[in-house]
Amino acid sequence: MFDIDTIREDFPILKRKVHGKPLIYFDNGATSQTPTQVIDTIVDYYTNYNANIHRGVHTLSQEATDKYEEARIKIQKHFNAKHSYEIILTAGTTESVNIVASGFSSILKEGDEVIVSALEHHSNIVPWQMMCEKTGAVLKVIPMDDQGALQMDVFDQLLSNKTKLVFCNHVSNALGTINPIETIIHKAHKFGAYVLIDGAQACPHIKPDVQELDVDFYVASAHKMCGPTGVGILYGKQELLELLPPYQGGGEMIETVTFEKTTYAGLPHKFEAGTPNICGGIAFGAAVDYMNAIGFNVIQQRENELLAYATEALAQIEGLKIYGTAHKTSVISFNIEGIHPYDIGSILDKLGIAVRTGHHCAQPIMDYFKIPGTVRASLSFYNTTEEIDTLVAAVKKAKMMLS
Numbered sequence: 001m002f003d004i005d006t007i008r009e010d011f012p013i014l015k016r017k018v019h020g021k022p023l024i025y026f027d028n029g030a031t032s033q034t035p036t037q038v039i040d041t042i043v044d045y046y047t048n049y050n051a052n053i054h055r056g057v058h059t060l061s062q063e064a065t066d067k068y069e070e071a072r073i074k075i076q077k078h079f080n081a082k083h084s085y086e087i088i089l090t091a092g093t094t095e096s097v098n099i100v101a102s103g104f105s106s107i108l109k110e111g112d113e114v115i116v117s118a119l120e121h122h123s124n125i126v127p128w129q130m131m132c133e134k135t136g137a138v139l140k141v142i143p144m145d146d147q148g149a150l151q152m153d154v155f156d157q158l159l160s161n162k163t164k165l166v167f168c169n170h171v172s173n174a175l176g177t178i179n180p181i182e183t184i185i186h187k188a189h190k191f192g193a194y195v196l197i198d199g200a201q202a203c204p205h206i207k208p209d210v211q212e213l214d215v216d217f218y219v220a221s222a223h224k225m226c227g228p229t230g231v232g233i234l235y236g237k238q239e240l241l242e243l244l245p246p247y248q249g250g251g252e253m254i255e256t257v258t259f260e261k262t263t264y265a266g267l268p269h270k271f272e273a274g275t276p277n278i279c280g281g282i283a284f285g286a287a288v289d290y291m292n293a294i295g296f297n298v299i300q301q302r303e304n305e306l307l308a309y310a311t312e313a314l315a316q317i318e319g320l321k322i323y324g325t326a327h328k329t330s331v332i333s334f335n336i337e338g339i340h341p342y343d344i345g346s347i348l349d350k351l352g353i354a355v356r357t358g359h360h361c362a363q364p365i366m367d368y369f370k371i372p373g374t375v376r377a378s379l380s381f382y383n384t385t386e387e388i389d390t391l392v393a394a395v396k397k398a399k400m401m402l403s
């Protein structure tokens, strides 16, 4: 049973005021709020067992190491990875993508082809461009359509024996589109290409099964799924993580070091140079526990109801256009004719409502629609229909003030 009042009690920040009004937080696509269960885990770490891991023989260090490795196993189970060492704990999605792109910079050859989707976040465009510049590989793009869906027939035409890698987000952060990643993975594999899926925007809503998907790499950030900032995962199939060279040199990622030659540590340590975000990793485990205790079926049902409610109410405002109407998560990206999205966002803030305005790190999508940006309301299971009513009234007010 989903009891919204009990759930909201878990998020102390939802009680605060902004400009004298109760906070209404609709910027969940940028970062989610943090439940007490995760905050308590962070406080417990710094209060009781803050120590460096994998090194010390002393009790605190062993306790911290145990908790960190327990968190890795929680995350492994959540994503259903075959082995816990296939879960690399990173600083987040951006770093995870860079580890893979930088690794393939020493593997790809001139004339190889790489395919990305037109719906990508900049963090899933720029690293591949850098990789292609270094190697002479060619970057191709799967275009989108007016609904914000990928043109899969064009993807079929782009694929060939030259294709080595395909990158696509599971869910678009700008529009919320849920991409057909099962089909993308299946088709890419037929040509022997590897696939990286950016799950940063999917994981707050969907529980992916990396073995069932047969995906080669899957990346995500804790801070969009009720966890802290500065930590995320790179999942990779064992043989591929072994194939890639290390990303950074430093402590913890080596087996032996002499000035003549260094041999690297095994997985996952090969990609975890230096002191990691220990507290963040442990708190990520607590966030995964928190979301699973509610259940992803329950989360999805709740968010779909909120999405339908908000879409219907907003669509009744004259001159309001919603971008991205394909199969999607609880994201509504919109504009009002003749008004800059930034101006709407500023008025909403004065009324206590947090939304995102701008290009959402996805400029190619904005170029497609020939707009400077959108107002994005991204809803979470802890939002309410009353909050949506307040948003709709506030948007109407902003429209009146600005037109």
Ligand SMILES: *Cc1c(COP(=O)(O)O)cnc(C)c1O
Pocket (backbone or CB within 6 Å): 029, 030, 091, 092, 093, 094, 095, 121, 123, 124, 169, 171, 172, 173, 198, 199, 200, 201, 221, 232
């Ligand atoms: C947020 C986001 C990223 C970047 O995640 P960071 O946590 O900032 O590294 C990448 N891709 C998508 C789809 C995102 O939504």
